[in-house]
Amino acid sequence: MxxxxxxxxxxxxxxxxQCTARHKGICGALTGAELARMNKISDQRKFPANTTLYGDSxxxxxxxxxxxxxxxxxxxxxxxxxxxxxxxxxxDFMGRPFSSSSELSVETASDVTLCTxxxxxxxxxxxxxxxxxxxxxxxxxxxxxxxREWMVTLGRKTARxxxxxxxxRIAAHIQVPDSxxxxxxxxxxxxxxxxxxxxxxxxxxxxxxxRQLSKLRKSGILEITHNRxxxxxxxxALLGACEETAAA
Amino acid sequence: MxxxxxxxxxxxxxxxxQCTARHKGICGALTGAELARMNKISDQRKFPANTTLYGDSxxxxxxxxxxxxxxxxxxxxxxxxxxxxxxxxxxDFMGRPFSSSSELSVETASDVTLCTxxxxxxxxxxxxxxxxxxxxxxxxxxxxxxxREWMVTLGRKTARxxxxxxxxRIAAHIQVPDSxxxxxxxxxxxxxxxxxxxxxxxxxxxxxxxRQLSKLRKSGILEITHNRxxxxxxxxALLGACEETAAA
DNA sequence: CGTAGTTTTGAGTTTTGTCAATAACCGTGG
DNA sequence: CCACGGTTATTGACAAAACTCAAAACTACG
Numbered sequence: 001m002x003x004x005x006x007x008x009x010x011x012x013x014x015x016x017x018q019c020t021a022r023h024k025g026i027c028g029a030l031t032g033a034e035l036a037r038m039n040k041i042s043d044q045r046k047f048p049a050n051t052t053l054y055g056d057s058x059x060x061x062x063x064x065x066x067x068x069x070x071x072x073x074x075x076x077x078x079x080x081x082x083x084x085x086x087x088x089x090x091x092d093f094m095g096r097p098f099s100s101s102s103e104l105s106v107e108t109a110s111d112v113t114l115c116t117x118x119x120x121x122x123x124x125x126x127x128x129x130x131x132x133x134x135x136x137x138x139x140x141x142x143x144x145x146x147x148r149e150w151m152v153t154l155g156r157k158t159a160r161x162x163x164x165x166x167x168x169r170i171a172a173h174i175q176v177p178d179s180x181x182x183x184x185x186x187x188x189x190x191x192x193x194x195x196x197x198x199x200x201x202x203x204x205x206x207x208x209x210x211r212q213l214s215k216l217r218k219s220g221i222l223e224i225t226h227n228r229x230x231x232x233x234x235x236x237a238l239l240g241a242c243e244e245t246a247a248a
Numbered sequence: 249m250x251x252x253x254x255x256x257x258x259x260x261x262x263x264x265x266q267c268t269a270r271h272k273g274i275c276g277a278l279t280g281a282e283l284a285r286m287n288k289i290s291d292q293r294k295f296p297a298n299t300t301l302y303g304d305s306x307x308x309x310x311x312x313x314x315x316x317x318x319x320x321x322x323x324x325x326x327x328x329x330x331x332x333x334x335x336x337x338x339x340d341f342m343g344r345p346f347s348s349s350s351e352l353s354v355e356t357a358s359d360v361t362l363c364t365x366x367x368x369x370x371x372x373x374x375x376x377x378x379x380x381x382x383x384x385x386x387x388x389x390x391x392x393x394x395x396r397e398w399m400v401t402l403g404r405k406t407a408r409x410x411x412x413x414x415x416x417r418i419a420a421h422i423q424v425p426d427s428x429x430x431x432x433x434x435x436x437x438x439x440x441x442x443x444x445x446x447x448x449x450x451x452x453x454x455x456x457x458x459r460q461l462s463k464l465r466k467s468g469i470l471e472i473t474h475n476r477x478x479x480x481x482x483x484x485a486l487l488g489a490c491e492e493t494a495a496a
Numbered sequence: 497c498g499t500a501g502t503t504t505t506g507a508g509t510t511t512t513g514t515c516a517a518t519a520a521c522c523g524t525g526g
Numbered sequence: 527c528c529a530c531g532g533t534t535a536t537t538g539a540c541a542a543a544a545c546t547c548a549a550a551a552c553t554a555c556g
Contacts, residue, residue: 030281075400079493083403085396096393098386104396129270129376137385138346147395148352152323154402155331155451159544195503203403205545210504227503227553245327407512443535453513458536475521477536499555504551512543519536526529 013039019115025065025091029135034125041121045234046113053106060106062116063095068175069112070192074105084201086147086191089173093139095119097126110192116218153205162202163212164241167222171232187232216241259285267363273313273339277383282373289369294361301354308354310364311343316423317360318440322353322448332449334395335440337421341387343367345374358440402451405491410450411460412489415470419480435480464489 016027016035016208026033028037048051053071054060071088087109088094094106117125126133149154153165170192171185189243191198195213199206216222221238223231264275264283275304278286292315295301301319302308319336335357336342342354342362365373373382401413419433439446443461447454464470469486471479480486 009492059281073396077394077400077404077491079402079491083400085399096389097387130381133378133381133385137381137388137545140392141344144395147392147399148321148323151333151395151399151402152325152331152360155398156325156329162366206503207505207546208544209472214504243327378516454535455537456512459512462536497542499556500554502551502553506547506549508546510543510545512541514541515539516536517536517538519534522532524530524532526527 011190015039017045017210019067023225026093026132026135026139027065030129031131034129034132038117038209042115042117044113044115046111047108049110049112050106051108051112051126053108055105060095060119062118063093063097063122064114064116066090066092066094067113067115068139070109070174072107072109072193072197074107075103076105082200083203084197086143087169087173087201090175095122097136109197155165159202159204159208160212160215160219161242161244162204163198163209164216164238165243166198166202166241167216167232168238170220185232185235187235191228191230263287263292266289267313267315273379274341274353274387275313277379278377279379282380285487286365286373290363290365292361292363294359295356297356297358299360300358301356303353308343308367310366311341311345311370312362312364314338314340314342315361318357318422319360320355320357320441320445320449322355324353330448331451332445334391335417335421335449338423341384343370343443345371345384357445407450407452407456408460408463409490410452411446411457412464412486413491414446414450415464415478415480416486416490425451433480433483435483437478439478442460443493 006033016039019025019027027035027038049069066088067090069090071092071094072084073086074082074083074084075086085104096104135175153162157165157244168185171189174186174189174192176186176189179188193201193204195209198204199209202209213224216238217224219237220236221232221241223233225231264287267273269276275283275286296369297317314336315338317338319340319342320332321334321336322330322332324330333352339379344352353381374384401410405413416433418439419437422434422437424434424437427434429437441449443457446452448458450457461472464486465472467485469480469482469489471481473479
């Protein structure tokens with residue numbers, strides 16, 4: 001592929017063409033020319049699992065599209081209790097424009113590839129492009145919806161329902177390398193979180209998470225090998241376990 | 249005050265001038281001319297406590313600024329378990345542009361005054377005014393921050409900490425009629441929620457909420473009369489009770 | 497193979513939930 | 527002003543769910 005700019009300046013950069021985020025992510029709002037400009041200031045970077053990208057009370061110095069892997073956003077109480085408040089999967093957009101008063105810690109849960117964009121550059125960009133701003137508003141509203149959905153899980157579900165809901169959530173969002181299965185749920189995947197992280201996402205203890213997983217395993221709903229590798233055997237039963245009716 | 253339009257068309261409508269939302273709410277982003285246009289299609293309306301403004305899975309047909317009172321947004325599980333996912337106080341903006349896939353029920357918790365704007369009108373407005381869109385994005389991001397903050401309460405705090413956190417939250421947000429006290433927290437106020445609603449916001453049962461309130465009362469941190477009327481006696485102790493360290 | 501880190505399992509305790517009874521509050525009408 | 531009925535809140539006794547602490551099993555990796 002040549003690098004010649006066509007007269008209109010609307011060529012889509014090579015890098016962005018391959019990028020998953022091109023279709024569903026924030027960049028989908030951009031014109032070819034804008035993409036080219038964005039591409040100039042953005043940077044593809046890889047991080048190993050369990051890297052702290054950014055700690056408390058500091059502004060993240062860049063925005064990013066998650067291209068691969070899972071990011072966890074968490075909050076801490078002063079005595080160390082932790083709550084994971086969001087997981088971000090590809091092609092989610094990561095970052096908080098207009099600076100954040102909320103103190104969040106941003107860590108990679110698995111190996112992660114990001115397309116990073118320096119904060120400053122992105123914010124001028126945002127001011128120029130109403131399309132981008134609308135896209136960002138839409139994505140933020142969706143995140144808000146999902147966060148509220150998870151509040152129901154945290155506040156009102158039992159340990160069993162929480163664990164089942166977590167597995168379903170992962171099955172719905174995770175990307176499995178060379179899987180041609182693009183149905184609604186992945187039935188086979190590796191958990192991107194340790195038991196401790198799962199507990200911190202679900203508002204439970206490690207032991208409770210482990211016990212509930214064991215029960216799901218023993219009742220034949222799923223299989224777990226090597227701690228992380230999950231196969232969902234009975235999807236309907238798992239979906240049912242996300243919200244069990246008292247009666248019956 | 250005369251009603252003559254000045255040459256520039258930038259007069260601020262009488263109604264909006266008085267409106268609380270004028271300063272902090274969504275309308276602060278508007279120019280005088282825009283306010284006038286918005287004012288033509290908006291409508292001030294009062295609702296008694298415990299009115300369902302909008303039920304599940306329907307789009308709210310209007311947007312609104314909350315001028316007075318408290319709105320609760322809640323979600324239900326199929327067996328009736330309820331979780332309140334947000335409380336909206338004046339001058340919050342209420343509504344979900346671009347339609348919502350999430351099924352929310354919107355009810356008044358107290359008597360409420362709204363400045364309503366028909367959905368259609370607001371959305372064309374939004375498309376025209378980048379300032380409004382940015383304002384909306386900012387407010388949505390703040391809501392997301394607050395929701396995440398509350399997730400920590402739901403997932404990781406004890407019953408006592410939850411109840412204390414709730415009281416502090418109310419003290420920080422509620423408007424008290426003819427109070428000249430504009431400090432950070434109102435020390436005297438009426439609870440806008442029943443014990444049942446408090447329980448549904450905190451992920452607890454009514455009985456647990458009641459017991460924790462009794463304990464706070466008996467330890468001299470606050471007084472409660474007529475069920476709803478709260479006086480905070482020892483604010484520091486209450487703030488401390490929001491996040492208690494294991495040690496000690 | 498051995499070691500460090502994770503996960504699972506067990507036993508006992510604590511917190512919170514459940515069920516049931518009592519008490520307080522609110523509006524209405526005598 | 528007080529009595530009444532309906533609703534809402536409190537309290538108690540008990541049960542269940544989830545947590546804590548401790549030990550054993552598994553996994554990954556040198």
